[in-house]
Amino acid sequence: MRVRRCGVVMLEPAERVEFDLARLAGGGSGLYTTIDWIAFAPHTGRSFTLTAAEAIALGGLSPSEWIEADGIPADVLESLLAHTLLIEEGSEADARDQRVRGTDWRPTAAVMHFASRWRAVETEELQQQFIDNYQDDLLDHLGPPPPAVRERSDADARIALPKASRSALDALLDGRVTCRNFDRDRALSKADFAAVLYRAFGARAVDDYAPGVELLKKGVPSAGGLHPTEAYLLVRRVDGVEPGLYHYHPVHHALEPIRAMPLDEATALARRFVGAQPYLLDAQAFVIPTSRFRRNFWKYRNHAKSYRALILDIGHLSQTLYLAATELGLAAFITAAVNEVDIEEAFGLDPLEEGPLAVTGFGIRAAAKTEVEFDPLHAVWKDA
């Protein structure tokens, strides 16, 4: 059998603190520490605890050259093969590993991406644990945050800048307030739904840049002009659009149906997508910006900045979606606390090809506020 190391793996020497009664009886705290070797490989999407012998063996094996497995101690070989950290030539793991290699990920970025995906996490539970841990003295425990503003000169050294006269953009920016109070009874008009999608995600022009290289011109910037971000939709309440899952076609400005479902099911799925944050679930439409890695990495191969560029692209899309919604008197949100694995499964996305990095949504704001929103300008909530 010929083997080689998987293309990307990170080994973390993680310290574990344990308690031993015998040590306590012998004097001291009873606490002792050990080092666990934690291996994380993006093609598995999981981490494994290795023995020191396995970690050393893995570190000494080539990721490029196939070698006969004879020289590797049997127990080490068995464990590393089981975790697919060591790849057998021609195996299923080999095919999967090749796909990670073929995507031209920067290894550290691949580890970051695949190690931060969630499945079925409920953020309210995490928040409650946090509150329970700190009880009432959260601020005592954490101390104050760093100041809101970093000041680099004395007040009298500052050069005052002229104030811009108030514009339509100012009104739009002031009115952009993350919504956690959507109207649970009303449906969004198809026209408004379509307008927000077009302004955030639609292609305004298609340019045949070079043979085989088509570039889209959008209202947002994108690294290399490649626009690797797709818009997948979970529609709840839009007039004339059945609840369900869709993909938005940015050139044809059209919905590509993936799966229709009853409203209840769409809401339950939305709950899963946003880590069970209840105040987001009445949004009429959810948009899941999803990066097609290869579209960006085609140009920025194994590049130190490419993954960062994917995330930055989504920031631009999200803000544009917020402003497009605000202009129409609608409201929007974004959340990074999302269950990527559940989203991938629902839309049938191959995580080695494309990955959701956030969930945004928009719709009609409720008349009354029950959940907190940050509106110190009273731009939305006049009396609150």
Ligand SMILES: Cc1cc2nc3c(=O)[nH]c(=O)nc-3n(C[C@H](O)[C@H](O)[C@H](O)COP(=O)(O)O)c2cc1C
């Ligand atoms: C990257 C990112 C992640 C966010 N995640 C959440 C979230 O998980 N839940 C939520 O309710 N709001 C989330 N927000 C919204 C922020 O809480 C909100 O922007 C902030 O409170 C300021 O309010 P504003 O957007 O109305 O100015 C997120 C915003 C950003 C940019």
